[in-house]
Amino acid sequence: QGQSGPCWAFAASSCVETSLIKKGLADNTVDLSEDHLVWFAKNSLVTDEADTTHGDGETYPDMNSAFSAGGTWMDSISTYARGSGPAYDSDCSITAPVPLQRL
Secondary structure (H helix, E strand, O other): OOOOOOHHHHHHHHHHHHHHHHOOOOOOOOOEOHHHHHHHHOOOOOOOOOOOOOOOOOOOOOHHHHHHOOOOHHHHHHHHHOOOOOEEHHHOEOOEOOOOOEO
């Protein structure tokens, strides 16, 4: 994670990985994408005017801004609960934060 602020995403991803391993749903090589979690947690602005939550959420122009914003356990839970991930690290890098395969 370096000097950026996604420690919360690393902690949340690690918890999900551990849970998958303990439940026998993945082996100990499972590697989830922290980048994916950060991107979708920090780009959650609801733009659909028909949606009752229109205007809720936030948006960041790039990954550097999203990473620098920091976060909490609530960011990870709300992101996962709305169906934005998790995704495998091999499917989602910092250069292409788009889910190709969800668990």
